[in-house]
Amino acid sequence: MFRIIAIPLIAIIYFSDVRFGNWYCTIIFTLAGISDALDGYLARKWNQTSKLGAFLDPVADKLLVSTMLLLVVSNVELQRGLLNELLFIITVIIIISREITVSALREWMAEIGKRANVAVSVVGKYKTGIQMGAIGCLLFQHDFIGLPILLIGELMLYAAGVLTIWSMSIYLRAAYKAVQHD
Numbered sequence: 001m002f003r004i005i006a007i008p009l010i011a012i013i014y015f016s017d018v019r020f021g022n023w024y025c026t027i028i029f030t031l032a033g034i035s036d037a038l039d040g041y042l043a044r045k046w047n048q049t050s051k052l053g054a055f056l057d058p059v060a061d062k063l064l065v066s067t068m069l070l071l072v073v074s075n076v077e078l079q080r081g082l083l084n085e086l087l088f089i090i091t092v093i094i095i096i097s098r099e100i101t102v103s104a105l106r107e108w109m110a111e112i113g114k115r116a117n118v119a120v121s122v123v124g125k126y127k128t129g130i131q132m133g134a135i136g137c138l139l140f141q142h143d144f145i146g147l148p149i150l151l152i153g154e155l156m157l158y159a160a161g162v163l164t165i166w167s168m169s170i171y172l173r174a175a176y177k178a179v180q181h182d
Contacts, residue, residue: 001056001060002031002032002035003032003035003036003060003061003063003064004056004059004060004063004064006028006029006031006032006064007063007064007067009028010025010028010029010067010068010071010139011067011071013025013028014071014075014139022139022140022141022142023140025139025140026136026139026140029064029068029135029136029139030136032064033132033136036057036060036061039053039057040057058103058106062099062100062103065095065096065099065131065132065135066096066099068135068138068139069092069095069096069135070092070096071139072092072135072138072139073088073089073092087158088154088157091157091158091160091161092157094161094164094165095131095157095160095161095164098164098165098167098168101168102118102167102168102171105118105171105172105175106118108175109175109178112179114175114178114179117174117175117177117178118171118174118175118178121167121170121171123163123166123167123170124163124167124170124171126163127160127163127164127166127167130156130159130160130163131156131157131160131163131164133153133156134153134154134156134157134159134160135153135157136153137149137150137152137153137154137156138150138153138154138157140153
């Protein structure tokens with residue numbers, strides 16, 4: 001629930017003139033990401049799962065990531081250091097499209113009793129980690145202790161874009177093989 005509640009809070013701060021707003025956005029986003037990892041870890045460790053949690057977890061992830069990417073894209077013209085706005089926007093579209101496609105694929109595979117065939121892959125986990133780091137940097141926007149955080153975020157987003165395509169191809173191949181044998 002924290003991730004869902006964090007979304008409008010981050011959006012309000014992002015578009016406000018609050019002093020240190022970029023810090024607040026980045027901190028809240030980071031806490032949301034940590035809460036996701038902690039929630040998953042504790043659920044597995046204590047074997048505490050629920051149908052509501054199984055539904056809300058991926059929804060919260062998709063809402064958080066998609067909204068943050070849209071926030072960053074809405075400000076793309078104002079951000080200095082973006083090497084190519086079109087490439088940036090296309091990368092965001094690819095990431096959001098993949099999230100929708102894989103969610104639909106998992107739902108369809110669950111309906112036909114083959115949900116396990118499209119379980120989270122290692123590439124998908126790396127993609128998520130790099131993507132979350134990229135979003136945090138892109139929300140922060142400013143140099144920090146001499147590091148070009150915005151540029152680092154942009155490069156991480158491009159890496160996440162490549163991993164996005166790779167992981168989606170893994171899921172699509174697995175689904176194709178699963179239904180091909182029927």
